[in-house]
Structures are given as structure tokens and as C-alpha cells.
Amino acid sequence: METLKTMTCRKSVRSYKNTLSDADLQKILLSAQAAPIGMGKYDTMHMTVIRNAELLQELDRNGADFFGDPSTKPLYGAPCLVVISTPIENPAMGNVQYSNAAMMAEHMCLMATDLGIGSCNIWGAIAALNAKPELVAKLGLPEGHVPCCAVTLGDTDDTFPEREIPADRIAVSYID
Numbered sequence: 001m002e003t004l005k006t007m008t009c010r011k012s013v014r015s016y017k018n019t020l021s022d023a024d025l026q027k028i029l030l031s032a033q034a035a036p037i038g039m040g041k042y043d044t045m046h047m048t049v050i051r052n053a054e055l056l057q058e059l060d061r062n063g064a065d066f067f068g069d070p071s072t073k074p075l076y077g078a079p080c081l082v083v084i085s086t087p088i089e090n091p092a093m094g095n096v097q098y099s100n101a102a103m104m105a106e107h108m109c110l111m112a113t114d115l116g117i118g119s120c121n122i123w124g125a126i127a128a129l130n131a132k133p134e135l136v137a138k139l140g141l142p143e144g145h146v147p148c149c150a151v152t153l154g155d156t157d158d159t160f161p162e163r164e165i166p167a168d169r170i171a172v173s174y175i176d
């Protein structure tokens with residue numbers, strides 16, 4: 001796919017099958033490795049690939065409870081969740097690390113779209129996760145790491161038609 005086409009086809013997928021091939025997962029993880037990272041500090045970032053159904057369910061339930069509606073599924077039954085974490089040592093520079101995480105997440109969503117795999121940026125369930133240190137501990141993150149965001153991944157029956165993107169959806173001002 002050409003770049004702009006991939007971008008206009010990308011969408012948040014919230015309905016998944018229970019499958020994701022290793023080959024597709026590895027391509028998607030490689031796309032995150034290609035993301036730009038502030039000052040090239042790649043060793044500050046970490047990805048945790050969760051495919052354990054029990055842990056996925058626990059994260060899902062925790063998110064649903066956190067947002068006050070146990071009937072919801074904030075991970076949408078996706079068979080894979082990639083959590084991106086980093087140590088926020090200097091809160092004044094924390095925005096760089098959150099930005100790094102977002103770059104990695106969006107690379108994965110675009111790669112997934114290119115492969116016809118469903119993906120969705122997940123911040124809500126990660127906020128819920130961060131409120132539960134005992135659940136964070138189950139991720140076995142490197143020392144001092146904080147989960148920033150995540151991406152759900154999985155095969156889907158959803159399709160990826162090109163979408164018309166309004167050029168004024170986000171305000172733009174010009175200073176000539």
C-alpha cells in the first residue's frame with residue numbers, strides 16, 4: 001500500500017477474531033522498532049507482547065471496572081495486546097517518552113492496516129492498569145518502567161476501505 005492510502009484506510013478496530021499469526025506479529029513489532037525515538041534513546045523503551053488469554057481477560061475486566069461499566073470490553077476481545085512502557089525518570093521530559101510510545105503505537109497500527117490486521121490504540125485500559133500496581137507487576141516490566149499505552153492487534157472481519165479525511169478536521173493556522 002502507498003503511505004497515504006494506508007493512513008486513510010487505518011481505523012480503530014474494535015471487533016477481533018481470536019487469531020494473529022506470528023509472521024504478522026513480527027512484522028508489526030518491526031514497524032515499532034522503526035519508529036523515531038527522542039535522541040535515539042531506544043533503550044528507554046520496551047514492548048510487552050501479551051497473548052496470554054487469562055491476563056488479557058484480567059486487563060479487560062480491570063479496565064471495565066475502572067470506567068464503571070463491567071459489561072464493556074476495553075480490549076475488545078483482541079488476541080494480542082502490545083504494551084509500551086518506559087521509565088519516566090524526569091517528569092519534565094516525560095512528554096518525550098510518551099511521544100516515543102505514541103510513535104511506536106501508530107507505526108504498529110499503520111503496519112497492521114497494511115497487512116489487513118485489526119488494531120486500536122489503547123490508552124484507557126492502560127490508565128486503569130496504572131491504577132492497579134499488583135496488575136502492573138504481572139507484566140514483569142523492566143525495573144522502573146511505567147506502561148504508557150498499548151495497541152490491540154488481531155485478525156478481524158472488519159474491512160479497511162479508504163476513508164475521506166476532511167482537510168479541516170483539525171484546525172490549522174498559518175503564519176506566513
Ligand SMILES: Cc1cc2nc3c(=O)[nH]c(=O)nc-3n(C[C@H](O)[C@H](O)[C@H](O)COP(=O)(O)O)c2cc1C
Binds near residue numbers: 120122123124
Ligand atoms: C492517544 C489515543 C488514545 C486512544 N485510546 C483509546 C482507547 O483507550 N480505547 C479505544 O477504543 N480507542 C482509543 N483510541 C482510538 C480513538 O478513539 C480513535 O483513534 C478516534 O476515535 C478516531 O477513530 P479512528 O482511529 O477510527 O480514525 C485512542 C486513540 C489515541 C490517538
